[in-house]
Amino acid sequence: MLRVFIPKERAPGETRVAATPETVKAMVKEGVEVIVESGAGSGPHIPDLSYEAAGARLSRDPVTDWAAADLVLKVAAPQRREVGAIDEMRAFKPGAILIGFLAPHRNLEMVRTLAGGEVSAFAMELIPRISRAQSMDALSSQASIAGYKAIILAAGHLGKYFPLLITAAGTVPPAKVLVIGAGVAGLQAIATAKRLGATIDAFDLRPAVKEEVESLGARFHVLPGFGGNGGSGQYAREVGEALLKKQQEVLRPLVSECDAAICTAQVPGRPSPTLITNDMVDGMRPGSVIVDLAVEQGGNCEGSELGRDVIRHGVVIIGHPNLAATMPYDASVLFSRNVFQLMRHLIKDQALHLDLNDEITRAALLTHQGKVLHQPTIALLEGGF
Numbered sequence: 001m002l003r004v005f006i007p008k009e010r011a012p013g014e015t016r017v018a019a020t021p022e023t024v025k026a027m028v029k030e031g032v033e034v035i036v037e038s039g040a041g042s043g044p045h046i047p048d049l050s051y052e053a054a055g056a057r058l059s060r061d062p063v064t065d066w067a068a069a070d071l072v073l074k075v076a077a078p079q080r081r082e083v084g085a086i087d088e089m090r091a092f093k094p095g096a097i098l099i100g101f102l103a104p105h106r107n108l109e110m111v112r113t114l115a116g117g118e119v120s121a122f123a124m125e126l127i128p129r130i131s132r133a134q135s136m137d138a139l140s141s142q143a144s145i146a147g148y149k150a151i152i153l154a155a156g157h158l159g160k161y162f163p164l165l166i167t168a169a170g171t172v173p174p175a176k177v178l179v180i181g182a183g184v185a186g187l188q189a190i191a192t193a194k195r196l197g198a199t200i201d202a203f204d205l206r207p208a209v210k211e212e213v214e215s216l217g218a219r220f221h222v223l224p225g226f227g228g229n230g231g232s233g234q235y236a237r238e239v240g241e242a243l244l245k246k247q248q249e250v251l252r253p254l255v256s257e258c259d260a261a262i263c264t265a266q267v268p269g270r271p272s273p274t275l276i277t278n279d280m281v282d283g284m285r286p287g288s289v290i291v292d293l294a295v296e297q298g299g300n301c302e303g304s305e306l307g308r309d310v311i312r313h314g315v316v317i318i319g320h321p322n323l324a325a326t327m328p329y330d331a332s333v334l335f336s337r338n339v340f341q342l343m344r345h346l347i348k349d350q351a352l353h354l355d356l357n358d359e360i361t362r363a364a365l366l367t368h369q370g371k372v373l374h375q376p377t378i379a380l381l382e383g384g385f
């Protein structure tokens with residue numbers, strides 16, 4: 001019988017879990033034995049008893065159960081021993097499968113160790129954004145949470161109402177929100193700001209998103225005279241220096257007028273474009289807020305810092321790297337469903353089959369049979385990083 005293990009997450013700040021009672025039940029129905037480390041659900045407040053009721057066995061000896069598992073489901077990349085009591089990178093048996101967010105470019109030592117340990121590691125961030133893989137798209141499910149939470153954070157920091165209010169003491173105008181980048185996180189930020197009653201401007205290089213942005217109630221801005229930046233699929237292409245300067249000039253008045261700016265502009269695998277420079281921040285009203293979701297890739301705002309709230313000229317610039325982890329319950333529910341769908345994709349006749357000709361498997365499989373398969377990661381490893 002296929003044995004699946006779900007450990008407690010030990011990475012700093014990681015509050016999510018890779019399976020919920022809902023997905024445990026579904027796994028058991030598929031004929032899988034599920035073992036959950038005691039306390040794995042403590043971040044999202046899912047008690048051990050709920051996992052047991054769903055059909056899981058509880059583990060109080062994670063080292064043994066990890067080493068016996070055919071498949072390990074995680075949220076964050078395996079950690080070194082210093083972080084937790086377990087050397088997570090070396091906890092697997094040879095041939096085991098790992099599924100989780102692995103951030104290979106930031107975890108090259110982990111990639112080498114997993115390959116060396118003959119672990120077949122699936123990186124959820126490498127799931128292709130194709131319709132067949134939509135239900136497995138964890139980047140999107142978590143980015144949507146981040147877009148929502150970015151607005152909630154901005155509203156919490158802003159000393160103003162978001163909605164228009166007509167009161168006995170007179171009228172309060174609605175807050176002005178600017179959303180830069182109208183992909184998954186940006187669209188959810190627009191929808192959330194709209195629900196709170198703000199007026200919203202949105203900017204993206206892809207004209208294709210205009211309709212969606214406007215249907216959510218925002219004004220859409222593009223670069224005048226710019227034909228678009230479709231790239232392949234749903235992604236934009238990276239822009240050059242001259243275009244970046246033009247963008248900054250289009251954004252300058254929108255930035256100076258807004259109360260809150262949410263930055264989500266990103267081309268996958270590239271450093272994020274700097275769209276709000278320090279002098280643009282200096283032109284904002286003190287008390288305004290910037291939430292820079294792109295901070296992990298360098299940020300869209302020149303002054304943002306990873307993991308910090310920076311105050312510049314009275315403007316708060318929030319650089320939280322993992323907003324989904326601030327909503328651990330729904331983030332875990334959605335992430336677990338994404339992971340379960342990938343797992344189902346890999347299971348045939350109650351056994352795991354990795355078909356390297358399958359587009360989803362091929363794209364997301366980072367290490368397999370002692371080798372690293374993901375080309376950009378191979379390039380980084382060969383570059384001596």
Ligand code: NAD
Pocket residue numbers: 139140142143144146180181182183184185186203204205206209235236237239247263264265266267268272273275292293294295296297320321322323324
């Ligand atoms: P996405 O690919 O769906 O959307 C990115 C959007 O940016 C696209 O619409 C693209 O056209 C646009 N874009 C690219 N270059 C641009 C430019 N120069 N000017 C204007 N728009 C441009 O990505 P997503 O899933 O929405 O994620 C957005 C960002 O948020 C990423 O950097 C991601 O890593 C980050 N993120 C952060 C957190 C967090 O907690 N900090 C959580 C999830 C995602």
